Amino acid sequence: MTGLSRDHVPESFDTGAAAYDRLVGANPGYEDHLRISAQRMGLPRNGAGLRLLDAGCGTGLSTAALLSVAPEAEIVAVDGSAGMLAEATAKTWPASVRFVHSRIEDLAAAGVDGPFDGIFAAYLIRNLPDPDAQLQTFRTLLRPGAPLAVHDYSVRDSRVATVVWNAVCWTVIIPAGRLRTGDASLYRYLRRSVMEFDGAAAFRDRLRRNGFSDVDSDTMPGWQRDIVHTFTAVAP
Template sequence: MRVERDGMARSAVPDAFDAGAAAYDRLVGANPGYHAHLRLSARRMRIPDGGRGLRLLDAGCGTGASTAALLVAAPHAEIVGVDASPEMLARAAAKPWPGSVRFVRARVEDLGESGVAGPFDGIFAAYLVRNLADPNGQLRQLRALLRPGGTFAAHEYSVRDSLGATVVWHAVCWSVIIPAGTVLTGSSALYRHLWRSVTSFDGARRFRQRLVDAGFTGVHSETMTGWQRGVVHTFLGTNPLREDA
């Protein structure tokens, strides 16, 4: 599969995740802090009262790691997880979940056609926006699914603002991620895409501005701990209470 300077064609990404689904949980499980950092981003959404009476969307839920993080932060919420990769989604759905969690196969671009409708009180998007063909348009559409005052959180790689973070990212990809992914799946395409798509993606300042341009207010970001400091961030924004805000 061809991987360009900014990664593979975004239309090809779901198929690449299908091919890597069997090994995905093992690979991310070997990443120190992976699950803890997802839980940290979910906590940063500050979902009130454990999510009681609220609806949350996990956009790009993959094998369910981000869904599990949301469930810890909001154990009483209704959570809808969506993903475009049927193999990733099948692995998510096969895990034990309470009745308040359900999964829908859908591209983020086609949520309405797949029966996923708002309003949601919060939207969590882990490692999603970087893989969208039209991130600006999809951020606006995701905001439209939020209740006024609802929170959007993107848990995402962003290294372009930091030379140190960029160097760490190159080193981790070529010493760990790409070799391990290739051994486990027989192909390096998805992992080279990960490397390239991150190095070509927005710096944190640019992504915060992208959220502002999509209409979110109160936009800010916080980074992680450990080796992912400056590499992975939580980007947060609020759907304004008034459209003219």
């Protein structure tokens, strides 16, 4: 792989953090789709009595999605980018939400441990050097029977989705990222990382290989059909 490497992704988000919400706000359905994935976790009782992990919370948009479906839950939101986390913590949150600055691989060192009643990982697994190790860690952090929801891009299983993704990247995402931040390297990496990531069927198989049960996936409505997916699974 050339250009930005996965090891440097958290720090690279620092540069674009201030512009991140404006950039994704120009993407129709971005926040709605996060809420759809959070809803697909099937969390009970408005989250009352639950402890949830938002893994890779960024500027807090995924945290807000979790909060919308589980307003009574305790949420621990973690991100490896100090800049993104600064944007998140500048927003208004209830006392039940706690933010932690840590790479997701270093949760234990950051004092974040289980058990959790659900884990939400949006746009995270694709960016990790060792996704299998992280999925195994998530499984150990979950209570038996608790859900994992992975919200991410996956286009390999659809030729149409691949064409649309590349077209949107080269004509919209990469130019807009360069305009907002002065540096397009993160957005070129985004395009490339999605192209190299598992197809939906392969990622479902990856979840099963790493010990999860009840594995399923569903895509999003609109132009991101077969581009953005929710992968759901349960800790046995």
